[in-house]
Amino acid sequence: MKEVDVIADKDKKATRVEKAAARAEKKARKKKEKEKKKKERLPRGRTLSNVIFALGQIWSVSPGYFIFYFVNTFLYAPLDFLSGSFLIRMIVNSVESGQPRRNVIIYLSVIAAATLVINVSNNYYWNVLSAGKYQEIDAAMRRKLFIKASQVELACYETPSFYDKYVKAMDEAYDRVMKVMRTLDNLIWRTVTLFCNSFLLFAIDPVLIIFGLLPLLLGFVRSWKNKLKHDHIADRKPVERRQKYVRRTFYLNEYAKEMRLGDMHTRMLGELERTRRDFCALIRKYGWKRAIADYILDIGMSVVTVLGATLYAVWRTLSDGGMTIGDCIVVLNSISVVSYCLSNLVTTFAEFGEHALFLEDVRYFLDYEPKIKDSENAVPAPENCADIDLEDVTFRYEGAEDDTLRGISLHIGAGERIALVGQNGSGKTTLVKLLLRLYNPTGGSVKLDGRDIRDYTLDSYRDEYACVFQDFKMFSMSVADNVLLRLPKDGDAELVEYSLRESGAYERVARLDHGIETTLTREFDDHGANLSVGEQQKIALARAFARTSPVIILDEPSSALDPIAEHTMFENMMKAAEGRTVIFISHRLSSAVDADHIFLMDGGRITEEGNHRELMEKGGKYAEMFRLQAENYVGKGADA
Ligand SMILES: Nc1ncnc2c1ncn2[C@@H]1O[C@H](COP(=O)(O)OP(=O)(O)OP(=O)(O)O)[C@@H](O)[C@H]1O
Ligand SMILES: [Mg+2]
Incomplete structure (x- = not known):
């Protein structure tokens, strides 16, 4: 047989095998589809x-x-x-x-x-x-x-x-x-x-x-x-x-x-x-x-x-x-x-x-029975500010291939000001979601006052927190509704005004047609207000001032604020949070300087912790990031 014929013969065989494989695959797919549809039928x-x-x-x-x-x-x-x-x-x-x-x-x-x-x-x-x-x-x-x-x-x-x-x-x-x-x-x-x-x-x-x-x-x-x-x-x-x-x-x-x-x-x-x-x-x-x-x-x-x-x-x-x-x-x-x-x-x-x-x-x-719900013997969470502990906490999102949090152990004393810092995707927001019990940890436990948070009733536990989310949302409702996030009651107007003043949004809101009763966005109201992202963030921040919860969590609270607004907001927040625990996440490390304790997260772990001075002396990643940011502000050669 000539070499050309042998090659042609081999090609034909290969095509036949490929065709047979494709047919078998199609058959298997059809069978699978049929089984799936059969399962879909109800008895x-x-x-x-x-x-x-x-x-x-x-x-x-x-x-x-x-x-x-x-x-x-x-x-x-x-x-x-x-x-x-x-x-x-x-x-x-x-x-x-x-x-x-x-x-x-x-x-x-x-x-x-x-x-x-x-x-x-x-x-x-x-x-x-x-x-x-x-x-x-x-x-x-x-x-x-x-x-x-x-x-x-x-x-x-x-x-x-x-x-x-x-x-x-x-x-x-x-x-x-x-x-x-x-x-x-x-x-x-x-x-x-x-x-x-x-x-x-x-x-x-x-x-x-x-x-x-x-x-x-x-x-x-x-x-x-x-x-x-x-x-x-x-x-x-x-x-x-x-x-x-x-x-x-x-x-x-x-x-x-x-x-x-x-x-x-x-x-x-x-x-x-x-x-x-x-x-x-x-x-x-x-x-x-x-x-x-x-x-x-x-x-x-x-x-x-x-x-x-x-x-x-x-x-x-x-x-x-x-x-x-x-x-x-x-x-x-x-x-x-x-x-x-x-x-x-x-x-x-x-x-x-x-x-x-x-x-x-x-x-x-x-x-559907929600997986995050009150356990049988759930008790109300403590009303006063209490210690928070994470013990060897791991967490993996549904369907994810890797853990997002890996073996996190940390202690947050009642009334402390905590800064949580770290690069994008290091797990900071995820940690906050676990603290709020929006998810249960995959391993380990979160404790409040020495007790697993799953032992507390969900509502009373979530009442422990006032939280401003990184991806906060505004509702197409009045400014007051957006600050309170609950049904209104007597005396709310003063509370809303106080909160807006402290978060730095009051001046802008006072200029709106109907003040705190102005609807946000124009989706349903021609007289509604379209605010800038920073102005919206200030309103979102007012939510934290409007609640008297023992713990305040601020996830990137100043990302859209100008430096003056950021400074004033932080000062006001610390004043208002006297005696309460504050956990804030920020990429601007200057805001972490005054924190009692800083946790640096990297790849789902806590890799460094201490106060600003201790971390700068350590000369690790925190110090490196801080210096880099400071250089950007005051030029190369600046010292911390
Ligand atoms: N709902 C989700 N499902 C699956 N993976 C998620 C989900 N949310 C976050 N992740 C993943 O978890 C990791 C940590 O995300 P997280 O939002 O906690 O980071 P972060 O530290 O807050 O980041 P940033 O500084 O950008 O806010 C990321 O890699 C992200 O892709
Ligand atoms: Mg985040």
Whole structure:
């Protein structure tokens, strides 16, 4: 064999192996997807339980609304039948057989009166009595979800699978609860209508029932179609989330500046195009399958069932006179109704399955037991300032590959002023989050007054702290609300003014149209105030002055302040914090000079500690960083 042929042969073999591997991979992927989807389906018992849960939500808000909704259907469905098929048959038959018209007129009058009564009461109920019921049910659902959202630990927000459920629960809860109600309403309507029409058909000719039952054979096609629909919705979710994010970057104020710089908007438009392509790919993936399902259903329904029954009825009427003309007309109408109701009953059960699946996320979220909560024998935290100890604390964020805090042990005496310094990413903010018990340590323990903080009730423990976060947020509410961060009470105006004075924000706030009652941001108020970042930070700092907690934590409190404001704020804070513990984090090491104790963090560990003098004498990393900053201020050669 020539060398060229050998190479070509090897290439062919390699291609065959690659193709086989790709096929095997595709098969494995499909199997995995199938298993995943199978897992997503709920057992019947759980479906029923979720449906009952949804109905229970509505009942708990308004039993009257609930009862009326269904009683209405129970009355309306038979009336609809009696004023439709049944009436037509009666009229035609009485004309055909020459019966007195009086019976028809009496029947008509009774039906008209009943319809009138039901319509009037319906109108009154829906437009007057139950106005606002929708909103009431919506608000009750949201309230439950929001309360739970405020209880779950921060780690939940960082776990994608949990966060997905949370977002879905928020998106779907109300809608799904109401959809369960509508589906049940449809079920009742269709069952009653089916029963009335089948009874009539059976009375006319029992053979007709066979035609009516034919759509049941198409039940599996309907289930398949519903499954396709659900899969399609589930597959769309991640793409929709990405698309919503892109939209947010175009309309939210916080992105507006960056979007105008460089070419970010083109980059985002590209992302939008990518989501469009993904949507199209999904449509292609499901479009044909859904079309095939529809063809089968349409042909099965209209051609086989309705046409078959019609031909049979016409044949019986014309050939041997086994049916009256009235019966024949009713068959045409009722057979469509029966087959429609039957096939839709199958859909109705599939719909319950679909609602139950979405409600499962809602229930998962509502039933979630927060991991950070009061232990059984929790006691209130001490009211006075107490020592804080960390003993060999390690911590790793959910899903992270490495520990962020490693074996941290430190002691903070009651009333001490502590500076926590270190490079970006060294773990300072994480340490604060553990102190606040926003996370539990992965190992070791945090103690207050010699007792593990998990032994204290969560609320009383968090009351120990006033904290200004590095990534503080302003709410679109009044300045006073933003300072107090709680429900207002008497005497608050003085407290807010005092706090704003101490943090250096008062002068600016006093110049606003409505002083401390001015709304921050213009999102909901044309007279709202848009403040500079530094001004906002001063308002955030006022939060610490407004609380009398034994411990104050300030994470980068002066990052946006000018040097004069920073100096005044620190002086005021130290005065106001007399007798309280202050822990502050700052990259400006000049503010650490007066601290009683400084902890230097590096790579999740405490690598140096002591007061400023001790650390400078030690000549380690702190001294190096301090000198570097001082040089930048006063020029090279400056001494500490
Ligand atoms: N929610 C989170 N999930 C996963 N990792 C996180 C999370 N928050 C912070 N980290 C990681 O933990 C490390 C420490 O972050 P931390 O915010 O505590 O640093 P820091 O010392 O406060 O930094 P800076 O000075 O920039 O504020 C970083 O490497 C960061 O990537
Ligand atoms: Mg930080």
